[in-house]
Amino acid sequence: MCTDCGCGPSDHQHHHHHSPAEQNQGRIVRIEEDLLAKNNRLAAANRRLFREKGLLVFNLVSSPGSGKTTLLERTLSDLQHELHFAVLEGDQQTSNDADRIAATGVPAVQINTGSGCHLDAHMVGHGVEKFAALPLDILMIENVGNLVCPASFDLGEDAKIALLSVTEGEDKPLKYPDMFKAADVLLLTKIDLLPYLRFDIEQCKTFARQVNPHVRIFELSCQNGSGLAQWYDWLRQEMATKRCVARDDLR
Amino acid sequence: MHELGLTQHLVEIAEGAARANGATQVRSVKVEIGALAGVVPESVEFCFEACSRGTLLEGSRLEIVFIPGRGRCYDCQAECALDTYTVACPDCGGFSLERLQGEELRVVEMEVD
Numbered sequence: 001m002c003t004d005c006g007c008g009p010s011d012h013q014h015h016h017h018h019s020p021a022e023q024n025q026g027r028i029v030r031i032e033e034d035l036l037a038k039n040n041r042l043a044a045a046n047r048r049l050f051r052e053k054g055l056l057v058f059n060l061v062s063s064p065g066s067g068k069t070t071l072l073e074r075t076l077s078d079l080q081h082e083l084h085f086a087v088l089e090g091d092q093q094t095s096n097d098a099d100r101i102a103a104t105g106v107p108a109v110q111i112n113t114g115s116g117c118h119l120d121a122h123m124v125g126h127g128v129e130k131f132a133a134l135p136l137d138i139l140m141i142e143n144v145g146n147l148v149c150p151a152s153f154d155l156g157e158d159a160k161i162a163l164l165s166v167t168e169g170e171d172k173p174l175k176y177p178d179m180f181k182a183a184d185v186l187l188l189t190k191i192d193l194l195p196y197l198r199f200d201i202e203q204c205k206t207f208a209r210q211v212n213p214h215v216r217i218f219e220l221s222c223q224n225g226s227g228l229a230q231w232y233d234w235l236r237q238e239m240a241t242k243r244c245v246a247r248d249d250l251r
Numbered sequence: 252m253h254e255l256g257l258t259q260h261l262v263e264i265a266e267g268a269a270r271a272n273g274a275t276q277v278r279s280v281k282v283e284i285g286a287l288a289g290v291v292p293e294s295v296e297f298c299f300e301a302c303s304r305g306t307l308l309e310g311s312r313l314e315i316v317f318i319p320g321r322g323r324c325y326d327c328q329a330e331c332a333l334d335t336y337t338v339a340c341p342d343c344g345g346f347s348l349e350r351l352q353g354e355e356l357r358v359v360e361m362e363v364d
Contacts, residue, residue, distance in 0.1 A: 035358065152290075
């Protein structure tokens, strides 16, 4: 009996499981295509579109419950008088998060991925079509809460921003290194809770830099507002840089 | 978790190439997966049978070539194995390592009739 598939001797016309020695060799067709090539092509198209519009785009990634939506609510409420925002919300189900963002007055579109575990460049490309007529400065993409899969999918963003709340473990960067390696910025959130927790924030930062030596780290709390000023300054600086690039593009 | 979508895409790429080359059946398909690609080879194998059903790849053999990761230290230039992002340079202990190899995720070739 064939040890590959369990078929008997009479089944040996099956052409799939057996070594070339048993049968004629098939033709070899070279393919050489990257499995992420399609997503990367669409992400590049998104990036071109964002650049033409002078739009600054961030991809927010974290585990569920680390405070992405709360950070957005607070940031949009505080900065929407000086910057024009829009938000793409990714979740498997419900429009709860887009509803929370819309309550701040900022336009939001919910993308439901169904059983999908991440947003991809195709979903984002169609998601932003709904903002086409709006004059925007910053697009925030809130990815599906998941520390694994979103790391692999470029959406065309300027930077990935990872959130890690202090109610999680300080070793999260070591447990999920792909995500923390891919992030340009790390926001340590809910730091108002530190007095009640055994979370070693310096150890956490050391772990994050082991995985990603160049990651930029902010510590903040959306409840008591600590650290938000530095985060907002960084957003303003990034926007200023983006506007310089957009001016150079026009020349 | 995203292996299912990637495997579906792998089948689409291979079936498209098979049809473009006038093939009637795919016997085997070779894929390279790097240690740093964020993909579990066993999950791709698991998904492949379901994803290939009803396509020219149904019943074909999936050959996965695992590519180990290699890195080079930005500080001391030493090269080392790098199969996760938590590796320190064995020579100087630095964590700034350039990825030289291991991010591959490619459909390489297939054998067809």
